[in-house]
Amino acid sequence: MNRFLKSFKFAAKGLSYTVATQPNFIFHLVAALLAVTAGWCFDVTRGEWLAIIICIGLVMVTELLNTAMEVLVDWISPEFNVKAGLVKDIAAGAVLMAALVALVVALIIFAPKLF
Numbered sequence: 001m002n003r004f005l006k007s008f009k010f011a012a013k014g015l016s017y018t019v020a021t022q023p024n025f026i027f028h029l030v031a032a033l034l035a036v037t038a039g040w041c042f043d044v045t046r047g048e049w050l051a052i053i054i055c056i057g058l059v060m061v062t063e064l065l066n067t068a069m070e071v072l073v074d075w076i077s078p079e080f081n082v083k084a085g086l087v088k089d090i091a092a093g094a095v096l097m098a099a100l101v102a103l104v105v106a107l108i109i110f111a112p113k114l115f
Helices: 002-021 023-041 046-076 082-114
Strands: none
Touching: 002 023, 002 046, 023 046, 023 082, 046 082
């Protein structure tokens, strides 16, 4: 049980590192807060809530994985390396793709309620 509880401590350490060092993660947290606020204000359906929550989770998870990849690549290849840069670019592209999907879902849910 002690080992299990320690894993939460390590996970919290990773989250706090990401919040403290990654401005994009803060941006995504603010966007998530806005999406939740809009969902509450527009009284979205259960299905819409599920889509919003899944999109928030997808963006946050990809941002965390991107941060982990950046830290790992910087550790393994501290000097400039084309392939190391490509790994970081691809990881950032995954975040961009997740954010674009979340944006499309938000437009599908909220645009009809606004117009």
